[in-house]
Amino acid sequence: MEIRIKHLTKRFPGNPKKNIPDTTAVNDLNVTIEDGTLLGLLGPSGCGKSTTLYMISGLKSPTEGEIWFGDEDVTHLAPEKRGIGLVFQNYALYPHMTVYDNVKFPLTNLNVVRNKVSQTIIDDLTLIDLLEHHLDEILSLEKESVYKDKISRSAFARKMAFRFHVVTSLSQRLFSYRLDTMSPEEVKTRVKKAIDDLNGEIKTEKEKIRKKGFMLNEKYEIIDKLGNPIPEKRHLTKDEIDALVQETARLVQINDYLDRKPSELSGGQQQRVAIARALVKKPRVLLLDEPLSNLDARLRLQTREEIRRIQRETGITTVFVTHDQEEAMSISDKIVVMKQGVKMQEDAPQEVYRNPNCLFVAKFLGNPPINVFKGRLEKGALYIGDEKITEDPAFKEDKKVYVGIRPEGFLCDEHTKEKDKVLTLNVTAIQTMGRDMSLLCESEAKEGTAAIKIIVDSEIKVGLGMNRFAIRPSKMFVFDGETEERIPLEGQGANGKQE
Numbered sequence: 001m002e003i004r005i006k007h008l009t010k011r012f013p014g015n016p017k018k019n020i021p022d023t024t025a026v027n028d029l030n031v032t033i034e035d036g037t038l039l040g041l042l043g044p045s046g047c048g049k050s051t052t053l054y055m056i057s058g059l060k061s062p063t064e065g066e067i068w069f070g071d072e073d074v075t076h077l078a079p080e081k082r083g084i085g086l087v088f089q090n091y092a093l094y095p096h097m098t099v100y101d102n103v104k105f106p107l108t109n110l111n112v113v114r115n116k117v118s119q120t121i122i123d124d125l126t127l128i129d130l131l132e133h134h135l136d137e138i139l140s141l142e143k144e145s146v147y148k149d150k151i152s153r154s155a156f157a158r159k160m161a162f163r164f165h166v167v168t169s170l171s172q173r174l175f176s177y178r179l180d181t182m183s184p185e186e187v188k189t190r191v192k193k194a195i196d197d198l199n200g201e202i203k204t205e206k207e208k209i210r211k212k213g214f215m216l217n218e219k220y221e222i223i224d225k226l227g228n229p230i231p232e233k234r235h236l237t238k239d240e241i242d243a244l245v246q247e248t249a250r251l252v253q254i255n256d257y258l259d260r261k262p263s264e265l266s267g268g269q270q271q272r273v274a275i276a277r278a279l280v281k282k283p284r285v286l287l288l289d290e291p292l293s294n295l296d297a298r299l300r301l302q303t304r305e306e307i308r309r310i311q312r313e314t315g316i317t318t319v320f321v322t323h324d325q326e327e328a329m330s331i332s333d334k335i336v337v338m339k340q341g342v343k344m345q346e347d348a349p350q351e352v353y354r355n356p357n358c359l360f361v362a363k364f365l366g367n368p369p370i371n372v373f374k375g376r377l378e379k380g381a382l383y384i385g386d387e388k389i390t391e392d393p394a395f396k397e398d399k400k401v402y403v404g405i406r407p408e409g410f411l412c413d414e415h416t417k418e419k420d421k422v423l424t425l426n427v428t429a430i431q432t433m434g435r436d437m438s439l440l441c442e443s444e445a446k447e448g449t450a451a452i453k454i455i456v457d458s459e460i461k462v463g464l465g466m467n468r469f470a471i472r473p474s475k476m477f478v479f480d481g482e483t484e485e486r487i488p489l490e491g492q493g494a495n496g497k498q499e
């Protein structure tokens with residue numbers, strides 16, 4: 001499900017009596033989240049990430065702007081009608097209920113409107129139709145998932161179930177076959193066999209419906225004698241609920257703990273239960289608000305991988321809110337970096353790192369963080385202190401600038417013999433970390449108070465005191481001293497700016 005966010009704005013009114021000004025938590029945000037992808041919403045505390053997520057969920061309503069799920073404008077739709085699954089950082093599980101009952105909970109009062117024969121049969125029919133008419137698409141999905149992404153056969157079956165909204169034991173069986181090794185005739189034979197099995201079940205259903213004085217039309221809808229469909233509202237049956245709970249438990253791998261209480265689980269397992277609870281209704285969109293921040297470092301890493309796997313397997317469009325840049329970088333297909341309610345940059349994770357469009361983004365991403373120096377442009381050349389770093393056609397007017405150089409952007413070998421792109425730093429501490437060496441340095445041109453940290457190959461000979469370092473051009477960024485926007489050097493190209 002594609003999500004489109006158009007000119008989304010949220011203003012919280014202040015209180016003039018108490019001198020509290022209005023807050024614009026989200027300011028004219030425009031983002032398109034492609035179907036089946038994971039978007040990381042990244043930024044410091046108070047930048048408007050959660051407010052954005054709550055507006056997507058419907059828990060908060062926008063002051064201006066629109067939110068679309070596919071072709072549907074959901075801006076004013078109630079949260080329960082949006083088809084979303086929400087996961088918060090504090091899991092919010094019911095402590096007195098077992099894991100099974102926690103996962104089952106969203107289904108208990110769920111009404112399904114049916115005017116068709118049992119959903120299982122409809123799912124099976126859909127599946128058979130898929131295999132008959134969409135075999136090529138399924139085979140290419142199979143190739144991509146099983147052979148390229150190397151997900152297991154049963155995981156592929158689950159992915160298909162999510163993708164085509166069919167959950168039946170038949171789908172598990174059919175998609176677990178190696179379809180690619182079968183001839184189309186063989187697939188047809190399998191499908192035919194499945195149809196024969198089904199016909200028996202349909203016959204029984206038809207009989208039940210006839211006894212009530214109704215009939216089935218060719219779409220398997222229940223109709224009255226005049227041909228009008230008869231909608232019937234009912235709860236899910238116990239078996240249907242059980243099938244959904246078991247299916248979701250397998251997906252997030254908590255099937256061994258279904259009888260336990262949440263307190264008998266680790267934090268990571270509890271968070272997986274919360275994810276299962278969000279997924280059990282097969283939402284169109286999964287929204288995760290800092291889901292890992294209550295976990296210790298090891299579990300955070302592990303659960304992060306889990307979330308990625310589950311997202312890939314289900315292909316569910318996901319928004320993941322975090323203030324942790326490493327987390328966002330490792331999990332997202334695309335990252336939106338926010339500052340004070342405004343989107344600063346939107347790009348693939350590597351791109352945001354390699355090609356930041358402003359000083360804020362450059363400083364926010366990367367560990368150790370980027371080193372920032374005060375510099376100036378003078379007659380087409382960039383200077384840090386007295387050292388001329390480089391000339392560039394982009395340096396049109398003389399002005400103050402900031403120069404960001406990534407820790408891995410320094411070299412100290414024969415390159416330092418060159419006149420340009422060389423910076424002298426005072427090395428104050430040297431730490432060897434296996435293959436690499438971390439140097440703490442000082443410079444009068446340093447911006448801010450943190451020490452300059454650079455990472456070089458540990459075989460390189462560097463001593464304490466003044467050292468000359470060559471700068472790798474691709475790791476150096478120049479920013480306007482006033483606007484803090486990037487001044488792309490020749491060859492570095494422009495980069496993703498706010499639309």
Ligand code: ATP
Nearest residue numbers: 012023024025044045046047048049050051052323
């Ligand atoms: P964090 O990472 O700390 O959760 P965030 O990026 O998710 O931060 P939001 O919670 O979206 O930020 O808040 C954005 C801004 O809106 C903040 O300045 C916050 O103080 C303000 N804000 C949020 N909710 C309200 C509210 N109900 N009333 C007034 N201001 C609010």
